[in-house]
Amino acid sequence: MTEAAQDRGNDDDGDDELSPGWDAITAAMERLYPGQEPKHYGTVIKWMLGGPDPLDGVSVWKRMEPVPHWHYLSYGLSELYTKESEVAETSGYGFELTFRLACEPEDEEPPAWAINFLQNLARYVFKSGNVFDDGHWMTANGPIALERETLIRSMGFVFDPELPAIDTPHGRVSFIQVVGLTEDEERAGKRWDTRRLLDALQPAMPLWVTDLGRPSLLDDAEVRGRVEEGAAREGSSSGFLFTEVLGWETSKRLLRAPVTEITLGARQVDELVALLPLRLPFGRDFHFASRERALVFAHGETDSVSEEDGKLTLRLSDATVRELARTLRPVAGTYEVQGLGAVRWKVQKTTIRDPQGNVVGTVG
Template sequence: MTSTTTDADDAPSPGWDAISARLDQLYPGQEPKHFGTLISHMLGGPDPLDGISVWRRTDPVPHWHFVTYGLSELYAKESDDPEVSGYGLELTFRLAMEPGEVADASAEPPAWALNFLQNLARYVFQSGNVFRDGHWMTANGPIALERNTQICSMGFVTDPELAEPLATPNGSVEFLQVVGLTVEEERAAKQWRTRNLLEVLLPHMPLWVTDLGRASLLAHPAVKQQVEEGLRRDGSASGFLFTDVLGLKQVKRLLRKPITQVTVGARQVDELVTLLPLRLPFGRTLRVAGHEWQLLLEPAGTDGSNTVEWQGEGEDNAVVLRLTDATVQQLAQTLQPRQGSYVLPLLPQVEWVVEKTTIKDSTGKVVEVIG
């Protein structure tokens, strides 16, 4: 992106003007640094966002405040929903300044953050998946490439200073802030609830400013205790787990009933055995989805017994396991992220087969083997 105007600047832009007016209220008298595209997206440009504005902040900690233009309808109304503008949101991002940026009033905001927000917007445009308050997403590596940082994931939360939805001539727009998280914090968000975790972290990261230099806040005993207490009290809000390795089949046995064989990858075992006790005993299901199969784990019925049910055909192939709380605990204690076969005394009609997981980089080189 460049700090230039876009080809769309001469077009009426009621959506753009409404966003700018809201930020003028937050930063009266401050002219933001604006980074626009040479060719706007509406005219075929490669970047989904037509612009990103950035403000300098000194309080509560020195940081850059980024706000996007382009996930909502900036110009003419084109979508069918009169109540919502485009995807109904714009992204914001608060990034802690480096010492040199604090000292230099003419410093430019880091270019990687502009590309980072463009990539998030590109994901929304290409997938149609819209971020909402309480969502999380892994970055599969540092959010700032070539930086030595533990921030490799992100949560999404309503920007605390732009909490009121913005009414524009094209519909409503929410300002959704991207918050950098460590892998350990991402795991806690998945296990509990992203919004709850962010509230616990807020006293330690004012305004949810992302600091690339920080370590996991779960290293603070008080934070860790709050998360553990929340998990015991609330259970987990994560009801879906995707895995590349999921096989389901019935295995016949001589003079005995067939058993159901469930094959999973070692990489997903930790998440499976962690989430199960935080879902089923709270009356919630957990869906494990593979490329061809789905495994639906549900609390046992009123008769208090474990059952196995095969459902669907073709792409809808699924097996439903209804498990008692005791069986859930036994499964969590028995299943290991190591290659092998596991059968529970309380669930002898199911064999769990764990396969090694091989992780490769973009060139196909094996970088890790789990199990």
Template sequence: MDDAAENAADNLSPGWDAITEAFDHLYPGREPRHFGPLIRYSLGGPDPLDGLSAWKRLEPVPHWHIVTYGLSELYAKESDDPEVSGYGFELTFRPTCDPAEEEPPVWALNFLQNLARYVFQTGNVFRDGDWMPINGPLSQESDTALRSIAFTADPELPALETPSGAVAFLQVVGLTEDEERAAKQWKTSRLLDAFRPKLPLLVTDLGRTSLLADPVMSQQVEDGTIRDGSSTGYLLTDILRWTGRKRLLRAPDYHIILGPRQVDEFTRLLPLRLPFDRPLLLVGEGGDGQSRVLFEPGERDAVVEADDKLVVRLTPATARALGETLKPHAGDYAVPGLPISFTIELAAIAA
């Protein structure tokens, strides 16, 4: 083989090589445990990732450092955006381990495959600061309290520039359900920063309890939330509809029907968004204009119909009053002077 052929062969997987090189710098001279599918996804295999590599380390706490191969473009450039490689990121994960452990946990490898499968099937990408409920324990083999995850930049791996574009390393961090609520109400990055002294390198420990059980930590998070407001700009609801009724010589009267499941979150987020000059969008399962309501800060209370949603502008005082009025119980609610009435409606149970 001549030099040109050798160079061509060496460049068949530039994206893969860039990821490997980043970890070679972090773990010089060490070979990872590597796992690949029997049949590649592009050839009909069930697993979307082309591979996962895992390095065991004992400091600052024993854990595995796992990385995915396949959410970025590992081989040739195929996507349209020249600045971004594939989905623009690979996932990393740091589950804790016993110092004597020789193999990374199978549940962690499967979990990363499932996250990649979600991205491949939906086209939805993860970003630094995102959070996501898992609707169950991170590992089905454990009764862990970790039932949600957050995404943050891996603290030891800067983003890469590859021939196919930029690739970020997004670390998956396990959260309890109350920690997820705190991330929504405050800001994921700020919450994780508060956790770092107790979770070095933001490892995921299936055996831990909520860090918010510590009164000092809980107060720190509460103080930060009140100080900074919330970074969550939208809230998905299982029930959301609105109607408008014109009235002779008077402003239209509006009625919003909302499910009880998100009332607590809505009333908690409203004063953490509007007083900070940030809107809050409610989106129902229908996704059309009749199931989208945008709450905005305003100098006076007002309601207007837009093409794809209802826009409700509230003064800080009215926003507080609305938050204090709505309860997560079926019934009708109103704030004096506000041309909107609310009904909290229970979801129908299928026969």
């Protein structure tokens, strides 16, 4: 939970020497918004004291150009007060989050859900140790704003276009902007490259401002054409896909070659068959993995199947990759790919759960 404040939340005194990291970040924002006092929302109980929110606070500025929007900034993913990490050149996790949210010119208060949204992203970083960087993406498994009708259900991450990285007394800090994406835009980014996708979208999304009410930008034929041409020309930079459902079993057959039956969840089938033709023909492997096992797709002049140390490797020719993409469907059932008789594919129905573990849908 946060509360509005015009200072540093719960700082006991205002001595600038106690928060050199904070002050360096604030100075960068003051250069962007000279003379504008931001709205600040400080954390009631800090994370280090057992509170639920990892960020010490979030500040928000309002601007009218190029479109009216709120500009949110996190405080707490970098080292604000003292240097504790052993990496001298980087402050904390090395970044703070920003988020630009479209608003009406007459709006006076920034939506509180966006503050909680940034806290949730920071909580993910604190708990997992995973960091965000320019060109990353993340799915939300639902609307990024709960209880809002919106197609924005995913996120891209990019260096904030107006905030270059800064050097603070505790190390370097980058400003990573969260950009709201629709589900088909997320898929397009994985089939090409998230950073290049964001560049292709920017003419229709100035400063990458997130607008909850917008349609998919891929509905625009010109934008969609740029994205499809880029993927066809350069292939996909996505070399990994995680799945909850993955297994295989190899059965020997009398007078015939063994057959390996691969089981996978229906939810990942569309992505798998879309990404393989954008990876293997470009000479790039693709890893399809669960927590326990890994299936590796690699390019080959001829098809082959091999298993070693719990990892199954399929080497596929271009023709087999195309046939696999035509054959496999996100519907429960068993599939056989022409020309790849050594492998049988079993697709299982899978469920989609929100961050709280509630079932929000099924595939297959």
